[in-house]
Amino acid sequence: xxxxxxxxxxxxxxxxxxxxxxxxxxxxxxxxxxxxxxxxxxxxxxxxxxxxxxxxxxxxxxxxxxxxxxxxxxxxxxxxxxxxxxxxxxxxxxxxxxxxxxxxxxxxxxxxxxxxxxxxxxxxxxxxxxxxxxxxxxxxxxxxxxxxxxxxxxxxxxxxxxxxxxxxxxxxxxxxxxxxxxxxxxxxxxxxxxxxxxxxxxxxxxxxxxxxxxxxxxxxxxxxxxxxxxxxxxxxxxxxxxxxxxxxxxxxxxxxxxxxxxxxxxxxxxxxxxx
Amino acid sequence: xxxxxxxxxxxxxxxxxxxxxxxxxxxxxxxxxxxxxxxxxxxxxxxxxxxxxxxxxxxxxxxxxxxxxxxxxxxxxxxxxxxxxxxxxxxxxxxxxxxxxxxxxxxxxxxxxxxxxxxxxxxxxxxxxxxxxxxxxxxxxxxxxxxxxxxxxxxxxxxxxxxxxxxxxxxxxxxxxxxxxxxxxxxxxxxxxxxxxxxxxxxxxxxxxxxxxxxxxxxxxxxxxxxxxxxxxxxxxxxxxxxxxxxxxxxxxxxxxxxxxxxxxxxxxxxxxxxxxxxxxxxxxxxxxxxxxxxxxxxxxxxxxxxxxxxxxxxxxxxxxxxxxxxxxxxxxxxxxxxxxxxxxxxxxxxxxxxxxxxxxxxxxxxxxxxxxxxxxxxxxxxxxxxxxxxxxxxxxxxxxxxxxx
Numbered sequence: 001x002x003x004x005x006x007x008x009x010x011x012x013x014x015x016x017x018x019x020x021x022x023x024x025x026x027x028x029x030x031x032x033x034x035x036x037x038x039x040x041x042x043x044x045x046x047x048x049x050x051x052x053x054x055x056x057x058x059x060x061x062x063x064x065x066x067x068x069x070x071x072x073x074x075x076x077x078x079x080x081x082x083x084x085x086x087x088x089x090x091x092x093x094x095x096x097x098x099x100x101x102x103x104x105x106x107x108x109x110x111x112x113x114x115x116x117x118x119x120x121x122x123x124x125x126x127x128x129x130x131x132x133x134x135x136x137x138x139x140x141x142x143x144x145x146x147x148x149x150x151x152x153x154x155x156x157x158x159x160x161x162x163x164x165x166x167x168x169x170x171x172x173x174x175x176x177x178x179x180x181x182x183x184x185x186x187x188x189x190x191x192x193x194x195x196x197x198x199x200x201x202x203x204x205x206x207x208x209x210x211x212x213x214x215x216x217x218x219x220x221x222x223x224x225x226x227x228x229x230x231x232x233x234x235x236x237x238x239x240x241x242x243x244x245x246x247x248x249x250x251x252x253x254x255x256x257x258x259x260x261x262x263x264x265x266x267x268x269x270x271x272x273x274x275x
Numbered sequence: 276x277x278x279x280x281x282x283x284x285x286x287x288x289x290x291x292x293x294x295x296x297x298x299x300x301x302x303x304x305x306x307x308x309x310x311x312x313x314x315x316x317x318x319x320x321x322x323x324x325x326x327x328x329x330x331x332x333x334x335x336x337x338x339x340x341x342x343x344x345x346x347x348x349x350x351x352x353x354x355x356x357x358x359x360x361x362x363x364x365x366x367x368x369x370x371x372x373x374x375x376x377x378x379x380x381x382x383x384x385x386x387x388x389x390x391x392x393x394x395x396x397x398x399x400x401x402x403x404x405x406x407x408x409x410x411x412x413x414x415x416x417x418x419x420x421x422x423x424x425x426x427x428x429x430x431x432x433x434x435x436x437x438x439x440x441x442x443x444x445x446x447x448x449x450x451x452x453x454x455x456x457x458x459x460x461x462x463x464x465x466x467x468x469x470x471x472x473x474x475x476x477x478x479x480x481x482x483x484x485x486x487x488x489x490x491x492x493x494x495x496x497x498x499x500x501x502x503x504x505x506x507x508x509x510x511x512x513x514x515x516x517x518x519x520x521x522x523x524x525x526x527x528x529x530x531x532x533x534x535x536x537x538x539x540x541x542x543x544x545x546x547x548x549x550x551x552x553x554x555x556x557x558x559x560x561x562x563x564x565x566x567x568x569x570x571x572x573x574x575x576x577x578x579x580x581x582x583x584x585x586x587x588x589x590x591x592x593x594x595x596x597x598x599x600x601x602x603x604x605x606x607x608x609x610x611x612x613x614x615x616x617x618x619x620x621x622x623x624x625x626x627x628x629x630x631x632x633x634x635x636x637x638x639x640x641x642x643x644x645x646x647x648x649x650x651x652x653x654x655x656x657x658x659x660x661x662x663x664x665x666x667x668x669x670x671x672x673x674x675x676x677x678x679x680x681x
C-alpha cells in the first residue's frame with residue numbers, strides 16, 4: 001500500500017508531464033497544534049508529496065534554519081511518537097499524499113527499528129530518509145521497513161561517483177533524493193544546470209524518479225530545478241517562514257502555506273516550458 | 276544487548292566494517308561516505324608503510340619528546356599502602372598532554388593524502404592546541420571548532436591556539452559544548468569535501484577514527500610495556516586511565532588487552548554524582564545509541580535525544596565514549612568506574628602535594644580511584660596510571676572550587 005502511494009503519485013505526475021513539489025516541515029514546529037494545521041493544509045496549497053522532519057538534538061547535516069526548527073520543536077516537547085500521531089491525524093483526512101519521514105538514526109534505535117517500522121506503517125508513513133544511515137549500516141532498518149512496505153529513500157550527492165551510486169541505489173524504492181550541493185541544508189544555492197546531468201545519472205542507475213533538494217529557496221530556483229528533476233524539495237526556506245512568523249507574531253500557518261503555494265505554482269509552471 | 280563472548284585476539288578488532296562487536300560503524304551522511312572510505316584506505320596504506328612509520332617515529336622522539344618517562348610514585352604508593360604506583364608521564368609531552376601523539380600521526384596522514392586545510396573540534400582545548408601546534412609546524416591552515424561555553428571557560432587555550440595561527444570558531448548551536456563543536460566540524464567537512472581533513476581528537480566518531488586514534492595513541496601502552504618489563508621484570512597487575520571519549524585510555528590499554536592477567540580500569544566522570552543526573556559517565560549512566568558516526572554508549576533521554584554531559588573537566592565533558600571501550604565493557608575485559616568532581620579535586624591536591632606534579636583535572640579522575648585499585652591489587656603488586664595531561668591549565672578551575680581568586 002505505502003510504496004504504491006509514492007509510485008502512484010509519481011506515475012500520475014509523469015502523465016501530467018510535471019515535477020512534484022515536496023515541502024519539508026518539522027514536526028512540532030513551532031508547536032504541535034500549529035504544525036498539524038500546516039501539515040493538513042499542505043496538499044491544498046500544492047504539495048504533491050510531504051517530507052516531515054522529526055526533531056533530533058544533534059542534526060549534523062542540517063544548517064542553522066533546520067537546527068533551530070528542531071530546537072523549537074524539542075523545546076515544546078515534540079517526540080517521535082507524537083510525530084507519528086500527527087501523521088496518523090493527517091492520514092485520516094488524506095489517503096493519497098505520500099508522507100516521507102526524515103531525521104536521524106538515534107531516536108529509531110531507541111524505539112527499536114522493527115517496532116518503529118510497524119508503528120510508522122500504521123500511522124500512514126510511506127517512506128523514510130535517515131540522514132546518518134548510509135547503505136553500509138542500513139540492512140537492519142531496510143529489513144524492518146520492507147516487512148511493512150515502507151520505502152527507504154536513499155541519498156545521492158555530488159561526492160557519489162558511478163561506482164558508489166551502484167551501492168547507494170541497491171535496495172532502494174520510491175524515489176532517490178539527490179542532494180544538490182556538498183554541504184548542510186539551506187546554505188549553498190543549488191544550480192539547476194549543474195544538477196541536471198547528475199539527475200540523469202541517478203535516474204539511469206536507479207530506474208526511479210529523482211528528487212532534488214538542499215539549497216532551493218526561491219520560486220525561480222524551484223522552477224529551474226523542476227525542469228530537470230522529478231521532484232523539488234524545499235525545507236529550510238519553509239522553516240525560516242515559521243521562525244519569522246513566530247518572531248513577528250504573525251499567522252504561522254497562513255504564512256507557511258502561502259510560501260508553499262508560491263513554490264508549488266512555480267514547479268507547476270515549469271512543465272509549460274518545452275524541455 | 277546479549278552479553279557477547281570474549282574474543283581470542285583483541286588486536287583483530289575492529290572488523291572490516293569498523294565494528295567492535297555491536298559498536299562502531301559509519302553512521303554518516305552520504306556526502307561523507309566516499310571521504311571516510313578514502314581515509315580508511317589511506318590510513319591502511321600509511322600504517323603498512325615503513326617510511327611513514329619512520330617519519331612519525333622521528334617526530335615523536337624529536338618534536339614531541341618521546342618516550343615519556345614511567346615514574347615510580349614512591350610517596351603516593353606509601354600514602355595508599357597498597358600496590359606500587361607508576362605514573363606514565365604523558366603530561367611531559369610537548370603541549371602538555373597525550374593529544375599530540377594522535378595529532379602528529381594524523382597530520383602526516385593528511386599531508387600524505389594531499390589535504391591542504393585542517394579542521395578539529397575541542398572541548399577543554401587540549402586537542403585544539405595540539406592540532407594548532409602540528410598545523411603551525413607543517414604550515415597548514417587550521418580551524419578549531421569550540422563550544423561557546425568552553426571558549427568562555429578556557430580562554431587561555433583559545434589565546435594559545437590563536438598564537439599558533441589557528442582560527443577558533445565558537446559554536447553556539449545546541450548546548451554550545453564539545454558535542455556541538457563536533458557537529459559543527461562535521462558540517463564544515465561535509466561542505467568542504469575536497470581540500471579539508473577532519474582531525475578528530477578522540478578514539479570516537481566514525482570508522483576509521485576510533486582505530487586510527489587508538490593506533491596512534493598505542494605508543495603509550497607499548498612504551499609502558501617495555502618500561503615496566505625493564506624496571507619490574509614483569510607486566511603490571513592493573514592499568515588505570517580516565518575516560519571521556521577515551522583516547523588516552525585505549526592508547527594505554529590496547530597493547531595489554533590480550534594479557535588477561537592485566538586488569539584494566541577506566542574511570543568516567545561522575546560530575547556532581549551519578550544520582551544527581553549531572554555527570555559524563557556514558558557507560559555507567561547511559562545506553563547504546565548512534566551519535567557522531569558510531570554506535571556506542573550515550574547519555575540520552577527516553578526519546579533518544581542526546582543529553583548534555585556535566586563534569587568539572589571539560590576534557591571529559593562528552594555524552595559518548597569510544598566504541599572500543601563500549602565493547603570492552605560489554606565483554607568484561609575492562610571495568611569502568613566513576614569519580615566525582617569533588618573526588619577528582621581531592622586527587623588533584625594530593626598528587627600536587629605528595630609528588631610535586633600538577634595533574635590535569637581529567638587525569639585526576641583516574642587518580643581518584645587509586646585507593647580502591649591499589650588495595651585490590653595489594654602490596655607487592657604493580658599499578659600503572661596514565662597521567663594523560665598536566666594541570667597548569669586547570670589552576671583557575673581548582674582555585675574557584677577552593678574559593679580562591681588568583
